[in-house]
Amino acid sequence: MLSNPKTKYQPYPLVEMSQRQWPSRSLSQAPVWLSTDLRDGNQALFEPMNRERKLRLFHELVRLGFKEIEVGFPSASQTDYDIVRHLIDERLIPDDVTPMVITQLREDLIRTTVQSLQGARRAIIHFYNAVAPAWREIVFGMQVPEIIAMVEQHIALLRELTDAQPETEWVLQYSPETFCMAELDVSLAVCNAAIRAWDAGPERPMIINLPTTVEVSTANVFADQIEWMDQRLERREHIVLSVHPHNDRGTGVACAEQALLAGAQRVEGCLFGNGERSGNLDIVTLALNLYTQGIPPGLDFSDIAAVARIAEECTALPIHPRHPYVGDLVFTAFSGSHQDAIAKGFAAQKPDAPWRVPYLPIDPKDLGRTYDSIVRVNSQSGKGGISYLLERDHGVLMPRRMQVEFSAVVQKKADASEAELSSEALWQLFAQTYLATDAGPWRYLGHELQASARGQGIALRLAAPDGTARELQGQGHGPVEAAVDALNQVLPAVLRIDHYEERSLGTGAHAQALAIVEAALPGVAGTRFGAGRDANIVTASIQAVLQAANRLQQSMV
Incomplete structure (x- = not known):
């Protein structure tokens, strides 16, 4: 039981002011x-x-x-x-x-x-x-x-x-x-x-x-x-x-x-x-x-x-996912009634009119956020458990912001099929979205690492959008930075890596590495994720960078 606050704490005294002005003012x-x-x-x-x-x-x-x-x-x-x-x-x-x-x-x-x-x-x-x-x-x-x-x-x-x-x-x-x-x-x-x-x-x-x-x-x-x-x-x-x-x-x-x-x-x-x-x-x-x-x-x-x-x-302090304006989930609605009101608000919102979308006090795009994850499914909506199934059945533990992004992809797929997605279907959708090395304008062919003045050099071999083979040279403090340096020679803007992590899929001698990258590109709102899977973590990391870059480029079209 809490102690008696009346005897332990004293309320702070009010200020004696007979004609205070501030309550009638407004900020300008x-x-x-x-x-x-x-x-x-x-x-x-x-x-x-x-x-x-x-x-x-x-x-x-x-x-x-x-x-x-x-x-x-x-x-x-x-x-x-x-x-x-x-x-x-x-x-x-x-x-x-x-x-x-x-x-x-x-x-x-x-x-x-x-x-x-x-x-x-x-x-x-x-x-x-x-x-x-x-x-x-x-x-x-x-x-x-x-x-x-x-x-x-x-x-x-x-x-x-x-x-x-x-x-x-x-x-x-x-x-x-x-x-x-x-x-x-x-x-x-x-x-x-x-x-x-x-x-x-x-x-x-x-x-x-x-x-x-x-x-x-x-x-x-x-x-x-x-x-x-x-x-x-x-x-x-x-x-x-x-x-x-x-x-x-x-x-x-x-x-x-x-x-x-x-x-x-x-x-x-x-x-x-x-x-x-x-x-x-x-x-x-x-x-x-x-x-x-x-x-x-x-x-x-x-x-x-x-x-x-x-x-x-x-x-080294995380920002709460529900932090006002900034949290990863602050523009995400799980409630069905909220989702319905937001969808109707977007339909009614005119580009040159004052912002008037229910449940969204600010336009997320003003803050560089996207609309992709605003309406999202969870177990209360009947299509949830995406992250849980991928982790339980396939060993994929997605970063929080990737969960937000992928849930929008799942929602679109589920709405089109008008059916529940099985765990295997979720994995196939994940692989198609983040791991498909044969999709996108640039396709991975191979790489070689070498020493450089900055510590790590790379010769990155790619299939260009026109089908020809290209070899790009890059350098950096590590293979990821070197791969980014190489890719920036052919991208329309400078690629920025916001987050990188690696995980193991499975155990034992046949386990593969999964690398996940979050990246941004000037001219594209928000960020995109890419993933790579290979027995070699460096190869997986380079593929993840390329996948993120491809997805960002495709968003510019």
Whole structure:
């Protein structure tokens, strides 16, 4: 039994406001976005990102359109320090992108932080310290005047250090950590002290960032807190008011949306809500929520699957299949009534009319998704168990996204035959779709591997669409990459491999290898899978790449 919540927990008090304005407002523009994937999100990983993965994710964030990116905690991590220096020294930060780094209020950490940013065109230094009663009394044993004096002292040091480097445009961000649990008059006093100490003004930009360090109330209470601060902060016209919601109550997105109504101009979060405990604000969800309301988010999520794959690879965290907008199953309906309504919606939808398809709040094609898997069968529909039968009877364990794709193929076949498909029929359909080496514009004839400057070379022999034999040369770090390099010489665009895995079909000396590849081709919405089966795993892998490329080419016709 749960303990009695009335005696153990106290509801967070409401904010006394007689004329709150935010409930009657509506959003009309996107906020300034700050990605904290590389710092706050990175700290929450089982295994923090190494240099290569951090740099890869940084470049992806830039491509998506982020203009402010928190790149790390250089005074606490040598890896972060080295990455900050690498970005600056190699001039990898575009002129319209501002890096941000965070530090605690300690002189040695502040000096290291400023040093890490030497030579940057523009930089944000993020100061933070906790101000809520539990932290003041239990963690630090400090009174409010002592906290204010500490903030003023360390901002004065920061001014001294940054004034000595006028070639950089310095921005201070101050966060009263645990703001959502602190007394509002205390938060206001500390923030105003920080504003005065920095001397915020037209030539000294400043950000006040108000976090829900731990969510403790409903989203409307946080909105009241933001509006209360918005009305009382000194030099408000020179302050960018920012919020950093966490998700302990599962309402991080709601907190951000209502905070924007209450006067916030900027939000901090991670692409898919990664962060300590239940995570940070999910920026993808908030941005696409705005998009569905007719507000351009200013971030490019037109190929959301590719963004998701990069995030998964860099963080080693999977994205839930029911994640809003992004999950592999989020545009898939199993219910018969849903399927019927969606089908009727597609039939009625006109190309130039506002989007009005039941159960689909956004057009999947806007996100680079396809319509292929939206209506799909399962055991409740009478044609299910596809994946189960293929695995049980044929040893084929399909990746989740391949299951979604193949179920649409099965549905089409089942509808045409108006009959149940047996396990053997499913296998034949699988082989015809993914394994047929004699189908498609390019047919596999053989290959030879050789050494190359990049590690692996290949001579790939194919039958061309006109029936002639062609030999293509390629190289890469392994046979799959080399095969892709060879194929790109004859494909209409550059093939991208999003996923690769290999499995064994059967056991013993006669077992064969099954390779599965997920690939994408510019000009084709979504991805396609290909598979290869052979006693040699390299041969199976090359055949899988070719099959995926053939299927993508056929989709372009």
